[in-house]
Amino acid sequence: MKTSIKYLLVITTVIAMAFLLKSCKTKNAAQAISGDAAQEVYVAPGKYDEFYNFVSGGFNGQMGVYGLPSGRLLRIIPVFTQSAESGYGFNENTSPMLNTSHGFVPWDDLHHTELSQTNGEIDGRWVFGNGNNTPRIARINLATFRTDEIIEIPNSAGNHSSPFITENTEYVIAGTRFSIPMGKERDVPINTYKKNFHGTVSFISVDQTNGRMKIAFQLLLPGVNFDLSHAGKGPSHGWFFFSCYNTEQANTLLEVNASQKDKDFIMAVNWKKAEEYLKAGKGRVEKVQYAHNVYSDETHMATSTIENEVTVLDPTGLEGIVYFIPCPKSPHGCDVDPTGEYIVGSGKLAAVIPVFSFTKMMDAIAKKDFIGNYDSIPVLKYESVLYGEVKKPGLGPLHTEFDGKGNAYTSFFVSSEIVKWNIKDLTVLDRAPTYYSIGHLCIPGGDSRKPNPKYVIAYNKITKDRYLPTGPELAQSAQLYDISGDKMRLILDFPTVGEPHYAQAVAADVISKNSVKFFKIEENKNPFVAKGEKEARVERKGNRIDVYATAIRSHFVPDNIEGVRLGDEVYFHVTNLEQDWDVPHGFAIKGANTAEILIMPGETQTLKFVPDQVGIVPFYCTDFCSALHQEMQGYMRVSPAGSTLPISFSTGQQAPPLNP
């Protein structure tokens, strides 16, 4: 007996030491890197990366574009937040992009990126992003890497389970995080949540020829929080799945109060059925207000239109549109595997990963295998829909991506790891520590029908000791793992900006071949274009001054302007006459309360300037364009209000007309 106790002690000690060692290991990243990692991520000077990685910027409101495997930052695309660098959201051309029903809202929180697909494969046309705070969906044109369109979502608050798409980009989805009172009765006590609050998910149709978005319909839903979503694919095409939490319908201290129930829901939406009801006239047109903003590469200007109507479908009484599937403990991720058969829910607080079967769900629906209703929506029986559970996968499962070889990769926030598991037999195959507290993860094409499973990238929430300290605020830490073998291998850390949430990646040639190099000046339809220096001029209309300026290496026309007075508003319309790749010009003027503008070749951009002091105001090109870039400058003379000096302008004249 004594010996066996001793024996037990020894075993316990060994196990404890093993754990200690393991925990040491996860705290010391250097040991996790194998010797040839540098070679694997090294992209030689002049060589291109193999993948584009579109990374949400989170609270910076932008989208970052990185090259993989190098982790090099290639571009930050301004989307929901002003960018003083290019003038996006500051200049006359792009400010309408940030218009909303609340007026000009120059910031948002971009959480998820989603690349457009055709037949379930990434097609390289567009990437979508969601504005979380003031609900909006943006479409970025991947020929220009610019935001082409932003549509505001009415009847929504906290636009989180967005902007996921169907497998032919028929729809892009926007779901509410916050339920709110809608319709006429909005001034209600907060604690009447259960009675008065509702959620919506919006199906936004996408015009396949030009990408133009339109809210096709909204589903009116019980007041809960909708978190993430993914479309069905293959056999489940026609369905959309959303994770829901706070089915407790709490309106305060959700940290505790929304974690009471053992199970919340995955919501399954049959959108083809919804289309039928819509066709049959079952939709209800509601008066709302939301902005729809579109940028044109022909006029180089954005227009903002306030739309007034949205069609709402109330699934109460419309059988077959919406079902709830119970899902353990506040599900977050809601991911559909490449075959379209398996739906993975990730309960943030759950000790298992439930995997649901689309086939079983359809059977259960056919057999009306319901355990009851939730706000009149049928709730399916958990066991009837469940394919199986991954037992003890880790702590705090969040999101799952797929490799197309039958495996899933799930991120675990609490235990800081990626866990690879087999979908069929639900066994854990491998674990890799992340540094630290991973949120989203990404495999190129990892939510499509055709993943390209060379890498998985972790986007971590905590950075701590990964890079040289930069004060209290640190770069975010992303990590690249090679997944071409059986085991995941960490091969690179790379810093990202903002706070990335979801990201997507795609083989570079899907996108690079379509990249626009310059805008054809002959096709420039901007109303203020100067097609050649002969058209450069300055015009006064009342107190509005329009400067039709041209820029080419390395001078502006005009570069001497006189006759402007205090009280005038000056619009600099600068046309870049260059017709070559990578020759933007910049324009900045002293004392401007806005930003600079960058003007791409063949483009016209407009900066409004209101002079506030009498004197000579210099302006110059900010983008190093040639050996004589430093010479690319001009002067504007500002005279006192009431001055009778006429407008005059020139370039290349040493002696402008004498003043009266």
Add this chain to the structure above:
Amino acid sequence: MKKYLLAISVLAFAFSCSNDSQNSNADQNESGDTYQPENKTTDHPELNDEAENKRGIGKFTHVDLPATLDVPLATAGKTVFELKCYSCHKLTDERLVGPGWKGVTTRRAPEWIMNFATNTDEMLNKDAAAQAMLETCLIRMPNQNLNDDDARKVLEFMRQNDGVK
């Protein structure tokens, strides 16, 4: 033969920015394609004696020029000029950012002009005469993405500017 002569004469002056441009050639031969203005090849009296018969680098190896001016073509060329060239080139012999165009068609081969207009970067990187010009002007001529038709139109406009009737 006349075309040939024209071709020969176009080279030396056309994109010459200043008189001392030839002096700077000595130390510019990165491409190995040395430009040697003193190595005169002209045996035609109407060609400028600085000229060489160089066609430049690009797809144009032979450009047929009519004996008289194609007026509609030249007019179309003026439109292209005003949009894409006028910012840097005057029609006189005055240098602005690039050289003035007066006399360009007697200084450069028509092929050279067409090649420079349509294959700008390769010409600037490899053609000795173009490189010599760059040494003086120090601004790379922007590739203005003229298509072949545009380039031909501009050439006709240059001929008009040089007095071809």
